Amino acid sequence: MWKRSVGCNVVDSSNNHIDVHIMEGSRVSWRLTCYYGYPEREKRHDAWCFLRWLVRSDNIPWCIVGDFNDMLCASDKMGPHPHPQLLLDGFKAIIDECGLLEVDLKGGDYSWEKSKGKLNWVRERLDRAFADANWWRKFPLCKLSVIHTIKSDHDPILLELVNTEFSRKQFRFKFENTWLHEPSFKEEVVHYWEDIPKIHLLPKLLSVSSFMVR
Template sequence: MNYLSWNCRGVGSLRAVRILGDLLKSSNPDFVFLSETLVEKKDIAELVKKIGFFDYFAVDRVGRGGGLAIMWKRSVRCKVIDFSRNHIDVHIMERSNVSWRLTCYYGFPERSRRHEAWNFLRRLVKYDNIPWCIFRDFNDMLCASDKAGPHPHPQSLLDGFKATVEDCGLLEVELKGGDYTWEKSKGKPNWVREKLDRAFADANWWRKFPLCKLTVIHIIKSDHDPILLEPVNTEFSRKQFRFKFENTWLHEPSFKEEVIKHWRQIHKLHLLPKLLSVSSYMARWGRTFFHKFRDKVKKQKATLYSLVDISDDDGLNVILRNGRNWRTYFYMRSYIGSNEQKLFASKRKKSNHITHLVAGDNEVVDNHDEMSRVVLDYFQNIFDGDNTDNTQPVNEEIRVITDEQIQD
């Protein structure tokens, strides 16, 4: 299911209704969140009838400003659990009884209320313990690159919002399709563009939706661009999503550089969400690489078939050279027989089983709980210390040793 969000700046006008209609046709969302509707509940009820959605919930405007609304199709099972002038909290029940919490959020637009907004987010995180995602207009930025134009965003506000996100244990969903979601005075000397609309999720939500996508949809007649959230619940498939690293990726020169770049772009949060983000990035990268790899194999096979009738020395050298390349490709992605596969799997399982660990002080531990403690301490030393850029070596290390080495 897809979740569309748009700061419509008034949904009562014919122009806004037309823009919304175009968005529904192009994106086909199952759930829509509108902020700054500038209308009352009865107007939202009429809108829902026009666009053919199943149900809705709305928060009235206050004076001439504000107003929130969500609407959903019959395929969506959701229940409103809390709301205010700045948010609507819902429980989403998907197939297989997968339940998660979605907070549709509209942050305080006044800069003087930034601390109030940050404390409000900290209260929201304590509301429930099921997988949680929060999206829409935060009216806040995480880093200087989130703004283009004159008058850089104050560093104190950047630091405050970043600290709030970290305190809430949230990881940002990467935005596709553009760097900014709001602009003003386009084409003029004071042209300003900012990334105000985002989606964040906690570790539990990332476990269920590791392949989620967030896309900005550019529209001409609005200063705010809509965003489309697409969770991909891997529990729906017969085989649950499981990340598998392919050794063939290491043969692509750009792989390591791109993964390191992605890792460093992720804000410093808990280790698990960072690992989930990087693994899902590598999975997406691997799917693209596989298509390139498959084309290479086809090209190599075609080259070999075209040389089968060559008998001179130069031709034979070409065949041998291409044959070596083909064997390299083949062994990198070959499928082996069932008996050999069982033998290989058993050997791999045995080699992957850790029976002893040696901590940095040469302490040998073989108890599962103690080994878990050693590993946890090791990674906390890496990720929670001052070594935030991961470029300096870590003094302490852990080593895996076998039973044979223990006996020796």
């Protein structure tokens, strides 16, 4: 946001969210919601209704990131007392209903822990980022990383963006047959192809082609 060509306007906020419009020049380019889900288990349905309201409140490319205090699958928790399947199913259902796709987390499986080193040590993935299809088209090569810290029970997450809105004049790609003679070429192509979530063909093509021309 330090660039003069990019600005942000806070358009709404509450105890649980901050809604921001990201400006590129004089136009609204996309929307970022920083979110904190209710920590109380009895308020899960309230949290899901709030997410439903958020997705309907605007129609520009949207990314929502933060501490959801929710989990999508059993593997999102390590430790005693598994997360209730009913809550797992409910959170997944609202994410699907909102048309959101998750940004894969790199650098670790969990972002919160309690009682480390003890018998009741619990680790959970509570901090996440989701985006709609229009946002993914704009930032298909985005990257979400967990940054480990010893000063908090929550590890911060970092969302890095790569804008790939190339025009035909800006982006040209030509395949070089000599690349096929490199011993690790096919293996690396498979790695870059599978590293991108199965969302759009374009992100996968951009990831593979960017690797080739580096």
